[in-house]
Amino acid sequence: MLRKILLNSSKTFAYATRSYSTAAQLKTKEKYDLYAGVLIERLPIITKKLNELETEVLEMLKKIEFENSLKSDHELRKEKDIRQAELIKSGKLDKDSETEAVSLQTAQDFEDASNEELAKFLTAPRITEDDKKNNLKSLNRKLDDALMLLVDEKIGNDSRLLLPQGKWLEGETLRQTAERIVREKFGTDLKVQFYGSAPVGFYKFKYTSSQNESVGGKVFFFRAIYKSGNIPDSKLKYEWLSGEELKGKVRDSYYKSVESFCTF
Amino acid sequence: MLKLLSSFSRCSISKTFSNKLHTSNQLNFQYTPVLFAEPLKKKRKMDPAVIKAREDRRRKKLEKQIRRLEKNSRQLKPIDDLETPLTLIDQKEQRARKLPAISEKEQEYRALLLKKWSKYRNEENLKDLKILDRMVSAQTKALDELRFESEELYQQAIQHDIELIPIHINGPMASPKIENYSFVDGDYIDTTKVYEGEVVEPKK
Numbered sequence: 001m002l003r004k005i006l007l008n009s010s011k012t013f014a015y016a017t018r019s020y021s022t023a024a025q026l027k028t029k030e031k032y033d034l035y036a037g038v039l040i041e042r043l044p045i046i047t048k049k050l051n052e053l054e055t056e057v058l059e060m061l062k063k064i065e066f067e068n069s070l071k072s073d074h075e076l077r078k079e080k081d082i083r084q085a086e087l088i089k090s091g092k093l094d095k096d097s098e099t100e101a102v103s104l105q106t107a108q109d110f111e112d113a114s115n116e117e118l119a120k121f122l123t124a125p126r127i128t129e130d131d132k133k134n135n136l137k138s139l140n141r142k143l144d145d146a147l148m149l150l151v152d153e154k155i156g157n158d159s160r161l162l163l164p165q166g167k168w169l170e171g172e173t174l175r176q177t178a179e180r181i182v183r184e185k186f187g188t189d190l191k192v193q194f195y196g197s198a199p200v201g202f203y204k205f206k207y208t209s210s211q212n213e214s215v216g217g218k219v220f221f222f223r224a225i226y227k228s229g230n231i232p233d234s235k236l237k238y239e240w241l242s243g244e245e246l247k248g249k250v251r252d253s254y255y256k257s258v259e260s261f262c263t264f
Numbered sequence: 265m266l267k268l269l270s271s272f273s274r275c276s277i278s279k280t281f282s283n284k285l286h287t288s289n290q291l292n293f294q295y296t297p298v299l300f301a302e303p304l305k306k307k308r309k310m311d312p313a314v315i316k317a318r319e320d321r322r323r324k325k326l327e328k329q330i331r332r333l334e335k336n337s338r339q340l341k342p343i344d345d346l347e348t349p350l351t352l353i354d355q356k357e358q359r360a361r362k363l364p365a366i367s368e369k370e371q372e373y374r375a376l377l378l379k380k381w382s383k384y385r386n387e388e389n390l391k392d393l394k395i396l397d398r399m400v401s402a403q404t405k406a407l408d409e410l411r412f413e414s415e416e417l418y419q420q421a422i423q424h425d426i427e428l429i430p431i432h433i434n435g436p437m438a439s440p441k442i443e444n445y446s447f448v449d450g451d452y453i454d455t456t457k458v459y460e461g462e463v464v465e466p467k468k
Contacts, residue, residue: 032413034413034414034417043433043436044436045436045437045440046436046437046438046439046440047436047437047438053380053381053384056377057377057378057381060374060377064374067361067363067366069361070356070359070360070361071358071359071360071361076355076358076359122442123438123439123440123442124439124440124441124442124443125440126439126440128440143440144436168417173417173420173421174410174417174420174421175420175421193428193431194425194427194428195425195428196425196428197420197421197422197423197425198403198406198407198421198422199403199406199407199410199421200399200402200403200406201402201403201406202402202405202406202409202410204409218409218413220406220409220410221406225433260398260399260401260402261398261399261402261403261406262399263395263399
């Protein structure tokens with residue numbers, strides 16, 4: 001009985017493998033164009049804001065550190081000043097030392113001056129002008145998030161917002177294709193750093209109207225990091241978007257594919 | 265040969281001596297057992313003067329090495345940070361904070377917060393691992409798909425990227441940089457103490 005079951009199962013397994021191989025054969029018959037896509041990321045410039053729990057823990061750690069610490073030179077000096085002032089008040093101290101104490105800068109004075117100096121120093125705001133204006137072409141926004149570069153790509157007759165992509169040409173590696181796309185689309189001023197020559201992600205699409213024998217395209221995405229430079233003012237439509245903003249702007253299947261190799 | 269002998273010794277010629285008292289076979293051939301070794305060589309007698317000279321030479325060589333090591337060993341530079349200044353040890357009582365003991369409520373709050381924190385960090389780490397997993401599988405899928413399309417392109421894709429090393433990335437800062445910030449300029453004076461016998465590397 002057992003042997004029978006085993007035999008049957010092996011038979012079904014054989015069937016399964018056979019059906020797989022036929023599928024693979026079918027696959028080879030369909031011809032796809034090869035594309036290279038580039039994910040150009042601007043890495044976050046500032047750290048993320050601490051959330052509620054994080055701030056709470058930070059406060060607690062600061063308290064514990066204070067409890068375990070010893071008094072500093074400044075604190076000792078401040079205490080000494082206070083003691084001296086009390087003595088002067090009660091008239092127990094000589095006049096000579098009194099004048100000395102007046103001429104010297106007290107610890108409290110020093111502290112006040114330092115605090116004043118610190119208050120004068122203002123850090124740059126975390127929310128920039130471009131954040132307020134929602135200028136999607138600017139790099140100076142969403143400083144605590146990674147931004148990715150999207151451009152209007154022509155697909156057939158209509159255009160769609162996608163990661164910059166281009167067709168692979170015979171004789172070049174896919175990495176070279178990706179580098180060429182960046183050069184052709186954004187000029188030589190924009191400097192990016194590619195992360196290796198292996199693709200990080202993949203997306204497949206089908207042509208609605210087949211112009212040639214290929215039924216669709218396969219896009220191999222490469223990761224690159226923005227280093228410096230600007231995109232020259234041209235008619236090129238582009239946007240720097242964060243992961244959240246991307247969600248509503250591209251197709252769901254495309255978003256899923258991009259999300260799979262991104263950190264958001 | 266010896267084997268032959270032993271076998272011969274067994275097939276005795278005893279019949280020729282049958283008129284003897286003994287009834288047992290007589291061994292007429294005899295052989296010594298094999299030793300598989302040769303006698304030890306006689307120890308060569310050495311001249312004591314030669315031995316002494318050799319010993320002396322070895323000692324001198326060692327002494328020379330020790331001298332060389334002592335000459336080259338530099339003096340150790342003291343590390344100030346590792347030594348507690350005596351004034352601080354004296355002022356320890358004075359510097360202690362006399363704070364009221366932490367209340368039981370506060371202790372309880374801290375313990376609970378730490379537990380909450382460790383749970384939160386664990387979740388965050390899991391999230392990071394998941395992202396890493398997702399990215400690795402996305403790349404594997406892309407490479408598989410590429411290999412399916414063209415073995416040549418796949419081989420080119422898995423090559424090392426030499427330009428990537430060294431890579432320099434400025435991490436996220438606490439606050440963005442201030443445009444046109446005029447910083448206070450000044451002279452740079454190196455106040456590092458130079459110890460006796462210390463070799464100071466020339467500044468670049």
